[in-house]
Amino acid sequence: MGKIVPFNGVREDLRGRLACYKDDWTGGFNSTYRILAATAYIFFASALPVIAFGEQLGRDTEGVITAVQTLSSTTICGIIQAIVGGQPLLIVGVSEPTSLVYTFMYDFAKNRPEIGARFFLGWAAWVCVWSAFMLAALAILGACNFINRFTRVAGELFGLLIAVLFVQQAVKGAVNEFRISKFVNATEEQFQSSWRFGNGMFGLILTFGLLWTAIKSRNARSWNFGPGFFRRFIANYGVPILVIVWSAVSYARVGSVPAGIPRRLTSPNPWKSPIATTHWDVVADMNDIPGVYIAAAIVPALMIVILYYFDHCVSAQLAQQPEFNLRKPFSYHYDLLLLGFTVLLCGLLGLPPSHGVLPQSPMHTRALASLKKEATKELHINITSSDPGSPMNKVNFDPEKDVDPLLPVEVKEQRLSNLLQSLLVAACIGAMPALKKIPSSVLWGYFAYMAIESLPGNQFWGRICLLFSSSAKRYKALETTHPMFMHTVPFKVTATFTIFQLVYMICCYGITWIPIGGVLFPVLIMLLIPVRQFVLPRFFKREYLQQLDSAEYEEVAPLPQSLALKEAEAQGLSVGSDTSDDASLDHFATAARGEIKHPLPLPLHNHFGHSTNTHEDQL
Known part of the structure; x- marks a missing residue:
């Protein structure tokens, strides 16, 4: 940090905001x-x-x-x-x-x-x-x-x-x-x-x-x-x-x-x-x-x-x-x-x-x-040109519903x-x-x-949910949009870091219950700054800290199940996977009556508009 100049920051802030004050209204x-x-x-x-x-x-x-x-x-x-x-x-x-x-x-x-x-x-x-x-x-x-x-x-x-x-x-x-x-x-x-x-x-x-x-x-x-x-x-x-x-x-x-x-x-x-x-x-x-x-x-x-x-x-x-x-x-x-x-x-x-x-x-x-309209239009062009079956080609496509919210x-x-x-x-x-x-x-x-x-959007909360989820099911987090650190930081490091944050938060919360002395709880909050700067680097590698404490909210697109399982195993995220017969049966059974679902191949249409390869044709 350079030389302290009184009012310098206030002056710069006023200069920047006054320039756009009219546009604010x-x-x-x-x-x-x-x-x-x-x-x-x-x-x-x-x-x-x-x-x-x-x-x-x-x-x-x-x-x-x-x-x-x-x-x-x-x-x-x-x-x-x-x-x-x-x-x-x-x-x-x-x-x-x-x-x-x-x-x-x-x-x-x-x-x-x-x-x-x-x-x-x-x-x-x-x-x-x-x-x-x-x-x-x-x-x-x-x-x-x-x-x-x-x-x-x-x-x-x-x-x-x-x-x-x-x-x-x-x-x-x-x-x-x-x-x-x-x-x-x-x-x-x-x-x-x-x-x-x-x-x-x-x-x-x-x-x-x-x-x-x-x-x-x-x-x-x-x-x-x-x-x-x-x-x-x-x-x-x-x-x-x-x-x-x-x-x-x-x-x-x-x-x-x-x-x-x-x-x-x-x-x-x-x-x-x-x-x-x-x-x-x-x-x-x-x-x-x-x-x-x-x-x-x-x-x-x-x-x-x-x-x-x-x-x-x-x-x-x-x-x-x-x-x-x-x-x-x-x-x-x-x-x-x-x-x-x-x-x-x-x-x-x-x-x-x-x-x-x-x-x-x-x-x-x-x-x-x-x-942004430009982002929506660009995404529409990119997806429709690469994937004819994308939601963009549906008659009832709704950008607010189908577009990635992270655009x-x-x-x-x-x-x-x-x-x-x-x-x-x-x-x-x-x-x-x-x-x-x-x-x-x-x-x-x-x-x-x-x-x-x-x-x-709170990664701390997301890591808490990940920590307490079943080890056999954690790979499913990779099947959705997920933070970058899940690929770059071993799960044991992520778990240790999350437990530290959780214990620290419980201490902050506990102080608020102390009569009179509870007024000191803001001090513990401010102590997080030196703890992050000087204490955590002694226990975690800097590259891991940079990923877990990144200012940018970087996320990765969902992975297919096969890749998610491999990546979860490589990062120590999952210990095996839930592939039991009961789990498989739950996947194929309907929620209402427990009947077994029989997936059929998607009907294909020729250029005359007639269906081919349907269940009726197979009979």
């Missing part, structure tokens, strides 16, 4: 359909988790921070990022790690008589002040030049950790549907044991119903039925529609069911809540915080800086992956400087700060991506979708009375969906 207004689909998709992906985090913080902070505050923070920071931010594809919001840090901070503050719940927001504002100055200093001094050190190992491990936290929240929420909250009147009829069980079971139906249908709807483009426009509509707007549908299903009650079943969102009405006025006194409360606690605020501030520096940069990095083929320049330094400003603003307003979030940021870019993509790089989704989040604040009609169990299903939606 005109490009959005010229791509209305694609923008609207992505806006609706990312709005729900952003708003629903933020509401759920607000519900969680409302319980953990005894109502000091609620969904009104988390939505307000996400709105303000989202609008700022969309209008004056460097990378408009970056989605910002209140995250699960922020909720964890603020919960640890509240647990510390409430037991200190000098702070307590009364002055918690004033003390949290001092935490944000320290955090803002440190983030600004990092941006000014060019700390984002180290972004290349955030390799696939760190990014994918953190991404999977976020997915685990999403699943944890979904499971905890589903379990709590069977329990009594400490903030309710336990004598009400709905909290009797029989009704609690009914509420929990109905909640599971809503949770898994939304999860299953949402997963199916995202794959609507590959359905075999329905016209193309219908499948595209379901793929683009299906998840938001399903949230509404399952919320409507929750009202399908029979008999004298108590009004509180199923349970729904409990956030306060912003138009009637006294919290809406008390948060304006935060700056005045800062003067009442003793000096020793102002100094102590540096500790959680340092944890927030480490977390936000890593999470914000990695979110931007994953939203700008090479496979997205983005044309416009990056803006890491300037966005980090802007993050420092928004953290300060949120702290002074008594709001939990927002930052770049996973998996919403790469989901936003993916929602704006479309297959070059074209992303609508603009600011409109981010601005619109932020404005929709703002509308949620005023529409809180309507949002309280959504069952909480629907949110838990959406959390699980978000976790699953973040897994495709």
